[in-house]
Amino acid sequence: MLIRDVVEADLPAITDIRNDAILTTTSLWTYYPSDVANRAAFLADQRAKGYAFLAAVEGDTVLGYASFGDFRPHDGYRLTVEHSVYVHKDHHRKGIARALMLPLMDRARNIGKHVMIGALDATNEASIALHEKLGFAVTGRLPEVGFKFDRFLDLVFVQKVLK
DSSP, X not given: OEEEEOOGGGHHHHHHHHHHHHHHOSSSOOOSOOOHHHHHHHHHHHHXXXXXXXXXXXXXXXXXXXXXXXXXXXXXXXXXXXXXXXEOGGGXXXXXXXXXXXXXXXXXXXXXXXXXEEEEETTOHHHHHHHHHTTOEEEEEEEEXXXXXXEEEEEEEEEEEOO
């Protein structure tokens, strides 16, 4: 497995992974699938900001991806980023998310970011455990702030100071 920057050829596979998460999980709290043009715009924006957008690949197969972006738009948050990491459903529990997170944190640190935040569905115990193993601390829980699949969802924030 290789972890590298996303290239345009990865975007259809990344779109498929994202859309599966949208349609079948509570990892993304949106209802509507993306298209490749949307992911291409995201890639262009990440590049313009100097922000990471990484892919885990094996040969020509994209196994997962990770990125980070601004936590909030206000100047006082400029040293804090929020990340996302998604793995293809056929490749869960193989260490891919961890393999993506380590260089993602390095990339954020290397451009002067101080804190990385994750916003996780409270029922996603595997993701919470992964983040704790990576040194993230659970710092908050917001009950019933999301709604998907006809039920309310709790949001758990995790945070890591990037030293």
